[in-house]
Amino acid sequence: MNDTTKIPAYRTFEDFEQGAEIDLGSREVSAEEIVEFASEFDPQPMHLNEESGRASLLGGLAASGWHTNAIFMRMMCDAFLLSSSSQGSPGIETLKWKKPVMAGDILSGRSTVIAKRELKSRPELGMVTLRHELRNQHGEVVLQLQNPIMFRKRRDRDDA
Amino acid sequence: MNDTTKIPAYRTFEDFEQGAEIDLGSREVSAEEIVEFASEFDPQPMHLNEESGRASLLGGLAASGWHTNAIFMRMMCDAFLLSSSSQGSPGIETLKWKKPVMAGDILSGRSTVIAKRELKSRPELGMVTLRHELRNQHGEVVLQLQNPIMFRKRRDRDDA
Numbered sequence: 543m544n545d546t547t548k549i550p551a552y553r554t555f556e557d558f559e560q561g562a563e564i565d566l567g568s569r570e571v572s573a574e575e576i577v578e579f580a581s582e583f584d585p586q587p588m589h590l591n592e593e594s595g596r597a598s599l600l601g602g603l604a605a606s607g608w609h610t611n612a613i614f615m616r617m618m619c620d621a622f623l624l625s626s627s628s629q630g631s632p633g634i635e636t637l638k639w640k641k642p643v644m645a646g647d648i649l650s651g652r653s654t655v656i657a658k659r660e661l662k663s664r665p666e667l668g669m670v671t672l673r674h675e676l677r678n679q680h681g682e683v684v685l686q687l688q689n690p691i692m693f694r695k696r697r698d699r700d701d702a
Numbered sequence: 703m704n705d706t707t708k709i710p711a712y713r714t715f716e717d718f719e720q721g722a723e724i725d726l727g728s729r730e731v732s733a734e735e736i737v738e739f740a741s742e743f744d745p746q747p748m749h750l751n752e753e754s755g756r757a758s759l760l761g762g763l764a765a766s767g768w769h770t771n772a773i774f775m776r777m778m779c780d781a782f783l784l785s786s787s788s789q790g791s792p793g794i795e796t797l798k799w800k801k802p803v804m805a806g807d808i809l810s811g812r813s814t815v816i817a818k819r820e821l822k823s824r825p826e827l828g829m830v831t832l833r834h835e836l837r838n839q840h841g842e843v844v845l846q847l848q849n850p851i852m853f854r855k856r857r858d859r860d861d862a
Binding site for chain 2: 579582583584585586588598599600606607608611612613615616619623624628629630631632633634635636637638639687692
């Protein structure tokens, strides 16, 4: 199921229906960007070169989990967040790095609406809880996380 | 409490005592790096320019939460992870972005050992669960997270 054909180009709180799935598209992860991210934020040897990666539990040059998270965020931005009334997120409820992301992997993603609620303290906003997952080209889940995101409601937008 | 004076320069599973606190040092977060990270991984307007930040719930140019996470990871690497037998982490148990990280903020961090256990399936490894927190220059907690990290035991190291 992919709901991209039946929702508006710009999403507000009202447009997230419980159970709806959103396609996050796909993208390749290069060795170069793995090393670049790791050099700045996670310079553990298994994220910096193939040989150290092979000697580690990861089995080869693998992306920092924090890099995988950041790639996921960009995929979510491009898929729907930048065309939405998102007001940010208070955090992550749970996150699992299920498999290493190796150099050359092609990741594809999906976000599923698992809950939504009004915010009593902020009547112009609502909270949507999403379960996200990224898979590699073998169909294996590499990242699974769940987090709540705040969205403005439509009635507060000038053009609504 | 800061245990950096009483632990070895290279930490294995055995060196993480329940309740021990580890100082992660401090670092400033510049507007330039906020925009650079956001441009690549989280190009929402409030992370790209001051004006959009002011118009958002964040109140000014603020770092992507995923950037704050990555900065935390680098601080943890520099403080102890790169001088340890770390074998990576299966994920994050919980993570809260408690306050926005604004351009110019100076973050300081601390990791606390809250649990440790042997791994029956991998007798050469142990799992250490840490609670981490970053505060800004006003003493406010900006990031709070908890995650388990796998470490090799000392008896498996050649130089032990």
